[in-house]
Amino acid sequence: MGGVGVWLSGCIILLYVYYLIQKSLARSRRLPPGTMGWPVIGETMKFYTRHPNLFFSSKQKRYGEIVKTRILGYPAVMMATPEAAKLVLVTQAHLFKPSYPISKEKLIGRSAVFFQHGTYHQRIRHHLQSCFGPDVIRDSVREIEEKALRILASWEGRPICTFAELKKFSFEVGFLLSCGVDDQVDKDELLQTYRAMEQGYNSMAINLPGTKFNASMKARKHLHSIIFGMVERRRARGIVKPDVLGTLMKDETLSSTQITDNVIGVVFAAQDTTASVMTWLVKYLSGNPTILADVKAEHEEIRLSKSATNAGLTYADTKNMPLTARVISETLRSATVLSFTFREAIADVEYNGYLIPKGWKVLPLFRNIHHNPDIFPDPYKFDPSRFEKQPKPNTFLPFGNGVHSCLGSELAKLEMNIFIHHLVTKFSWELLEPKSGVDYRPFPIPKDGMPMRVYRTKLNECR
Template sequence: MWSVWLCVMSILIVCFTQWVYRWRNPKCKGKLPPGSMGFPLIGETIQFVIPNKSIDIPPFIKKRMKQYGPLFKTSLVGRQVVISSDPEFNYFIFQQEGKLVELWYLDSFAKLLSQDSSSITSTGYIHKYLRNVILNHFGTETLKEKLMTKLEYMISGRLQAWSRLPNVEVKTATSAMVFDFTAEQLFSYEPEKYPGENLGETFCNFIQGLMSVPLNIPGTAFHKCLKNQKRGIKLICDLMKERRAFPENCKGDFLDQIMKDMKTEKFLTDDFVVSMMFGLLLASFETISATLTLAIKLLTDNPAVVQELKEEHEAILASRENADSGLSWTEYKSLTFTHHVISETLRLASVAPGILRRAIKDIEINGYTIPKGWTIMVVPAAIQLNPNTYEDPLAFNPWRWKDMGANVTAKNFIAFGGGARSCTGAEFSKVLMAVFLHIFVTKYRWTKLKGGEVVRTPALGFGNGFHIQVSEKEG
């Protein structure tokens, strides 16, 4: 019996050893980039998600950049990944949509959208349709004609409400503000219909779960995300049922257009529409609110920037014939320093931990081969905090953008992605921030109460929150 058991154990050890060897040495027709695949199954996920109390490049990335260079391999949440901090390669990859790479999401994100990862990498036709319909409701023309006015009215009301509170936790408050506005444009969401339930606050810090191991275990970030997802999905499903039951109650919003198009576009199934609406909510409110919170934190710490902002916006107010008129598109475009502040905040924020693509063919780069099927992760923080591009990269210095040429930003500023898949809501995000700053610095003053420590987990967050007190200016 001992000899039998010894034989079995020997076979198991050999099989396990071979399995570990194959895990650490994946098949490749050429030479893989340097790096480690970590432990079987979990890879280097644990090291990747360790919190970092700094706005700097995450230690996981920074350490491996020094060890292996700008391109290295790893394994995250069960996927074989090549991580890139090479601006030239990233720019090339963004131009190769549909040729060498395709849009890709981690399995956690796909599960939160209740779809397989491959089913949400839209075809060219679907992507073009979605881009057009989003621009129709959030693009430049709509911003000019009606959204800027709505934004100013909404933000004014929120800031008045903040000024009546003894303590405002900025990330929570901005998340609720942006969520409510975006949801109103998407499906005429009315918060007062849901007493005692602030869906904007419910979805705070959702990105944390997107970068987690997709294990539905109580206490995990992914489990919390799934619970919030169910509430969001139910809300959208109920709204679709209501629209079908009462078609005469046309709202003229994004959902109305989608449901009208469902009659002619076969890909617009109920499941697809619900997932798409849910994804749009996440893409808008979470990223904008995190960036806006960081902007307020940076302004709080840099009074010289606040002073120049005030001067720019007060000059706008002084030049108006009608002092009570709202911010116009022409005024918005003339806010040079405000745009510098927004760009600098976006550069430092790097809200998205990584921009993902999947290789649909073997890709040759600098003597290395990225095999077909592997995920490529472009890390915005590694690009936008590169000291070779940005002097003193961790400093909040909006003035640096005065002399920043387009040739530099094209490859070294990817706050809204790149290529054909660049963020459709980029202008909306910048307008919202500009309108907020316009009202905030001209009509209010604020003081920090506590918190504000930046934490990357690897998403941008604020460890103990960021609490301020807001008050209206006199006169």
């Protein structure tokens, strides 16, 4: 009997192993087509060093609209249709949580809104939405204008790295809307601390002395102390403001860490992508003289309407720039600085007959959608007139979509309108390397940050 029992047990084990193998094979047969690349690293190097259009389109041509790969050590599915983007970001968003490299989570802070999913995310997002509505950003026009005029004046007659300079501008605007003005905060120290911290965003999260990540974590600790000091001073003086810091402080359930994480997160979100879009905006205007002339005419009309009083721009003025709005939209489409977004499936998901397994990363490919000739004819031509009509739903996604869409989209467009107004009405410029290529950091920017030289064209001083 003992031998029979062992034999039966062995058969049961073999049958169970066979079942598991068949189940695994069935799952693998249902996975999207594609290659996973090298062990562990997968296709990460190609993903971050090749032109994103070439990487995505070559995959799409070979395998179709949904492709499997391995990025940053994780199995992933890339999806390149409006319908897929809608599924992941809107209709089934509860099945896909935000996902970022661990180094970025630790440096910005895991309590920041865009790392969250569920009730806490909804609460923080509700707070932040009130900080970036029209009523709040309307009151910031004068201060943003002053910053734009100051930085433009500092460029006069000298070669500059456009992207680096516009990062300074967008950082100042982002911090203004986040924390307002504090006379006990040294702006240069603040900027240097943030710059030291951001060096580790895409590094390996190894917090050992001598590593880039360790230096960034030290800077992050110092930045936390600066922001926490602002919180303490406001509480001591009974100061209440409608900025991000003040709004979060009203929620007594939030810890100082949660407040600081979200302030740093807002500054992070307000900086690189906005600066990159503005850099591309200048480049596209430089390469399209007819469009530039029309934009100048639009802004000259606004300037002349104020010449008698020498008044600054108003929020209403920034909403009365229809051609500029179309140029900005076409820049957002053409450059697509946010080529994709990372999500992670929190359950097995079926899509178009394929299985997206729980734990896999999911990447809606905004760049592919924006450069699909069936959606945007002649997609590599810079043509603002295509935005004379509203794009079809889920085809134009420069700020994402759904519950995790960018909260600061209106602020970013306001910055661009103000900056472009003063650039084209008071200055001219020349690109020092007009035919240069593209760098990927990991989002695309013109080579070397687009060096250029700026000249004043008006005799009047910046007000």
